[in-house]
Amino acid sequence: MSEIQFVYFDLGNILIAFDPKLASANLARITNVTEEKAWDALYASGLEDRYEHGELDGPEFAEQIRHALGVTQHVASDQVILDGISDMFTPIESMVEIVERTRRTVGRIGILSNTCEAHWDWIRRQSWGVSKLQFDVTVLSCRVGAMKPAAEIYASAADQADVPPASILFIDDKQENVDAARRHGWRAYRCLGGEEAGRTLENELNFD
Template sequence: MSDSPNASIEFCYFDLGNILVSFDESVACENLSRQTKLPIDQIRERIYASGLQQRYERGQLDDEAYADLARQALGLSIDQLSTRDFLTAISDMFSPIESMVAAVQAMRRQTGRVGILSNTCDAHWRWIRNQDWRISGVEFDVTILSYQIGWMKPDVQIYDAAEQAAGVPPERILFIDDKDENVHAARQRGWQAAQCWGGPDACAALDRYMIR
């Protein structure tokens, strides 16, 4: 399916990272390096490349379990890196894409309902929602988050949950995401979907769907 409209949109899902907020994992690694004095490459390998962060985003670990495993992987004690400091370091890497506030509001006026469909973790979600950003204050009708569902895009199960929560036919769902594999999975289900980045790119994608 192409990224051109072929049915009226009744619900729109937005991805979180690189659509509503930008992020940079290298910043998280730098934050941890400053706290622990460990090399950035070592942190990146043992937290991210190892799949540990992904387990947290799948909801397989809670905050304490994740922090405990991270400390073990880095050879640190809780006195050297508290759970709170660890979670703050890995979360303080986001920046708002405030131009998306108007895009979400325009979508709500058009369809009546909007949602978030994102691979994320508890700490990141809390961090973003607690910031004094305009985008953090936007209300969404549905939030489908990987750590709550136990599945990650492009797993079919997370799209199943999103469809059920949207409550509209698949062809009337629009999905905005920055990753090709996630957009492809949505189109395979009959959704309308566009791959883009938050900001002007996303606004242009929404224009193609004639919803701005």
């Protein structure tokens, strides 16, 4: 079995828990519409998906949201909207030690996540321990233009890791993303952040 030389962490439900209902509730409060209307504008419309695919940048996304909800920039500026839809995350702080042990054991680590710039920026601005973790490579769907489990995002991640595929370890909370990683020759496991992720990484990496 190949020695692991690089470990990729998913973001959602691995390092950070999240609740999309909070995002739509925040948007409803900001724009003075019902939560149902905010949910439809944000998720049912496909706008969030397009943003995470990189089809829209932040200002374009915010303008589309305002148009869908019938409000002006005076009511909800770009930054207010982007922060509002991002204020739905909770840190899984037990992952700080796990990530740091992984770095000490393997050397190089990265993020591989389906997310948008607003979410990533908001998380990195928080004072949480997980927000201060440093990664050698950050692969976000919005930057690649493809979302897991699409082949393109794994190809980009593999290029940036710059190690043989069999030397990459990946943990994610969705089985379809794990299966896709395995098709690319990676070692990959489905788990949740915290104790489960810790056990998985300890078993694979033989933490000291």
